[in-house]
Amino acid sequence: MGVEKDFSFGKLHSEAFSCIQCGYCRRVCPVYRALGWESTSPRNKVYQLQNLLSTYPPLANLPEEFSQRFWQCTNCRRCTQVCPTHLDLMNLWQGVKHHLGKKGYEPASLRSTRERVKRNKNIFSLANENRSFWAMPLQGYPKVLKPENPDIAVFVGCVASFYPLVSGIPLALANVFLKAGVKAYFLGADEHCCGNPLTTAGDLATAEILAENNISKVRELGVDKLVFICPSCQSTWLEEYPRYNKGQLPFRLLHYTEYLADLVDQGGLDLKPYPRRVSYHDSCDLGRHLGIYEAPRRILRAIPELEFVELANHHQDSLCCGAGGNLYMVDQKLANKISQPRLDQIEESGIDTLVTACAECRQVFTLGLQDRKSPVRVLDIAELVAELIREG
Ligand code: SF4
Ligand code: SF4
Structure with a gap:
């Protein structure tokens, strides 16, 4: 190929x-x-x-x-x-x-990440078989992650699969799907790194091997929708994978916020009130790369008593968190410096809760606001919905 x-x-x-x-x-x-x-x-x-x-x-x-x-x-x-x-x-x-x-x-850090991806099929020095350890608190684990005749497949991504600070995101989403009656098949160990750290660095040949595995594993399931937690994974699938597949993929690629927003519209999510002042951060990959701006806002608007305010820069003018494009692994000091103007905007907005829809943004803002001793709570939308959803 x-x-x-x-x-x-x-x-x-x-x-x-x-x-x-x-x-x-x-x-x-x-x-x-x-x-x-x-x-x-x-x-x-x-x-x-x-x-x-x-x-x-x-x-x-x-x-x-x-x-x-x-x-x-x-x-x-x-x-x-x-x-x-x-x-x-x-x-x-x-x-x-x-x-x-x-x-x-x-950079040496990027070279070692590439080596780890080739060896372990994820960006960390961890066994890929443990890719679903985040789900251990789930009742019925691990069987509950692999339902028969699934409605959708879910691609979690390396960061949310392994990094403890954000591994609550897939857990929250799995709980939401269970309560909403959606049969979601989490790929787990069958999922290999999407290849984004390689494609961003122009190493397309190694990324192709990862892509071939991922495409064939989803294809075997026979689902018509693949739902992503990580917008960088989704944009890699969207922009790079059709080339490896020699044509359009036989299933739709959706971010989980799009899937949940449709469930909200169909009355499939019954949410408790959240009487707080809340804002949403548009990530670069979900916004400028994928053009998904309204789905997260549709979910937030459906939460009773939630007061939604926009940050100073939003939609296509949103500011970068600093972690994208491998920069967090190449130059963490610079990534942190880039996040400062956004952290200023978050603090100046007077919100109680910042909502994100990208694990890397969630991680950067959580740590950045902790450093500033800010009272603002940072949550991924999946985590907020899991907290508010009523039993179906
Ligand atoms: S924005 Fe202007 S300076 Fe920058 S690449 Fe385009 S033409 Fe060149
Ligand atoms: S960091 Fe600068 S050069 Fe890189 S994509 Fe953003 S605007 Fe362009």
Whole structure:
């Protein structure tokens, strides 16, 4: 099966030379806003690329600082969103990282993550057979995770499967499905990393092996819907997997908030009141990548007595939490610095509860607000719904 994404120097060269150096991307880039050095701005990176792709061979003799700048990116898509020449910056960044990785110019932390993914099928040094340990408190575990003739399959993702701070999210969702009478099949050990840390770094060949496993395991179930907890996994499936599958996948890809919002509309979720002031953070992957803005808000609007307020930046203008694009593993200090303006907005909004729909955002904001000794409670929507759902 071929990997036909165009990372050719010719394609990257023509993209880089479409730039008119307007600087719109510079104003919105969270990395540039956090560091303030011209070398970190997307505009400058494109300018430098124009020179480096014009040499022969292209990208020869890279200054170390220059290659480092490409890994300092959260994949937030803000630059692409504002570019007036519609430059495919995400493909440009991915393509450059593909070539940098092949030349050995990649951060050590990312190289070891890639090795772990190849060896363990997840981003951690943990056995993949333990992928459903989060479900141990569930009555009837592990059988209850594998119903016969399931309505849907659920793809949890590495972070929520293994990281204790956020493993309450799949547990909450499993409880909601059980109470709502939805037969949800959690893939568990059959699920391998979606490949996002590899595709973001331009390593498509290794990602293909993971994708083949995941597609075949879902296909075997015969379901027509695959529901995701992690928006990064979903966007990887949406953007990368059809290529590996040689065509459209034979099932729909949905974020769990879309599935729950439909259940709400059909009267399938009976929710208790939550008389608090609540806001929702649009994650980069669920919002700008997947265009899912209304489903989480539809769920929140259905909760009696909940007072919903928007944060200062929301929908497509939402601010990045700092953890995306592998940045949390490459440069945690920078990721934390990027999260500060959003943490300021959360504190200034006067809310009691911040709701997220991405495990990485949930983790970053929980730790960031704890550091600030803030009283704001952080919950994933699945956790909030699990807390409020009445027995069916
Ligand atoms: S994707 Fe985001 S972090 Fe990366 S260059 Fe674009 S605006 Fe900056
Ligand atoms: S917004 Fe687009 S055209 Fe303008 S500097 Fe950035 S990459 Fe170049």
